[in-house]
Amino acid sequence: MVPAGTNASRQLLPVIPLAVLFLAAFVLPLAALVLVSLFRDPQFSGLSLVQYLRFISDPFSLKVLSDTLWLGAEVALAALVLAYPLALVYVASGPFMRTLITFLIMLPLLTSTVVRTFAWIVILGRDGIINSAMLSLGLWQAPARLLYTWEGMVLALTQIQLPLMALPVINSLLRLDGNLTRAAEGLGASRARIFLTVILPLTLPGAIAGWLLVFAAAATAFITQTLVGGGRIILMPSYIYQQAVGVQDWPFSAALSLIFTLAVTGIVFAVGALSRRYLRGVDAA
């Protein structure tokens, strides 16, 4: 007979590498971040909460945070609006089209963020594809400013993060019982009504999961935000980078990092909890 304790510790054995990695790569840096954020000044001359007070009382910092969260929300909403038609086409397609659509959705995930971001610079730039096309067609008189704009950034982020939205939405659409839409149709509902009263409410768990993924990914997308948004749009990731590397104010940038992390995870948890509370009868997965 093997004692129960030995048995349990044997079962835990395979998780140890992961636990060590988690500790080393997440818990320890986070603890260090908390510690650094509690120093009074960049010279580490004493502990205090002054960095947090500085953030709360500084309108510029608050604006950067709210802009960043808003960017995440906007990109996630745009991705949601694009994902539903895509998912509906996917579900209605045969096996070949499904494979093709899956491939097209997954393609961005197979290339590096830097490559995808540069592709957008090529498309949106002053001499980029859109401008040259519009100019040569005579539709625009002068090149339009697309790169280094908020809209350009939203567009690029939406395309880059779309897979995170499309996959959960497709998944919940696939799990939707086809008889439910047939029942609605038989009862006389139009396509729009079927979508709004049956498909949307019943796939909301997938949509919310996708929205949260894209929200978190877009709000924290340092490379794309910086390269497509440009230097004039300041968002939390570049703000933190600037405070740490540029100004060398490590305590303040540590506080910024923690506040940003808490804000993003707070929103993710709050939206998740609200949706569980209000989606009566919809099985969340």
Add this chain to the structure above:
Amino acid sequence: MELALSDVRGHSLDLNGIGHAFGATVALDEINLTVAAGELIALLGPSGCGKTTMLQIIAGFLRPSKGEVRFDGARVEHIPANRRRIGMVFQNYALFPHLTVFENVAYGLRARKTANAEVTAKVEQMLGLIQMAAFARRLPGELSGGQQQRVALARALAIDPGLVLLDEPFSALDKNLRLDMQIEIKSLLKTFGVTSIIVTHDQEEALSMADRIVVLNKGRIEQIDSPDALYDRPASLFISSFIGHTNLLRGTVTETDRVLLDAGPEIDLGRSVQRRRGTPVTISVRPENIAFGTERPGAIPVTIRTTVPLGAVSVTEGVTTSGEAVKISQARAAGIAKAQAGETAWLAITDTSRVSIFSTPVDDFTKHQQRSV
């Protein structure tokens, strides 16, 4: 007779030469069917024979590969499902899980942009009819199977459909509840006077509910008849064994009205078998059409295997000298001595006019049935 109580408001339905194929699979072939307004039809057949496909074509969820669908004589193939005014009850009920019982029943009315007061009145009336008024605020997940089914029917009937289609509506219910629901739903459909097609693979359900039964096998209609006619005069070997229980015995035609059974005796059927002498045939004899008798011409010797009491009747199973199993069903009350296992008994066919004769040899038929199920 129940029809006299209410006015008939359903459509009449015609299917002319309907065929449907899914790729290489032929699901339906040459379906011709006429259903009178107000009639309750059962569509009976084994799993995979095309029943659901046929309902989907009638409802407009599927466009038939060929043939016509007519409501009250007018073709409807081009009319989409949401404009056909058909009440459909799905096999899994397909109640909207996120909507209350009230909103489920109201769904079709709201889709028709009915005024709110009218919606409330109609839904309350429907919930009253199915005795579910107290459950209006519940979600479908909080109801039992029988309650869900009643709601599904109320939802279908609330739009005053011209045709109600029920796809194996009782298959998810346990046996006791099933009989109650069959009676309740039949009377509801008859009260509404609506044309109804109920799909089932359960022959008892078809026999107990329908005015007429359509037997479907491998995408083709085998017979359309009243429950009695189907039971007494099955058109094929498939039907004789699909509807009720039966004994199949092989034999050979010896005279125009006689068959020599492999099991021993020569049977006088009292009518022409309409086959040439020497033709191998299979006769179908219902268990209740066989009685224990004495050794005399025409009696079939069997070795008793077992006797099973089944409430009002007891069923005895024996095996003939040719190795064919035979079931005998007797009323239990009669003071007949119980046959003991291992004994030899002599069986007599009570009424030879109710014996059916088919050409298909039993073995081929059995194989074919195993493949199709």
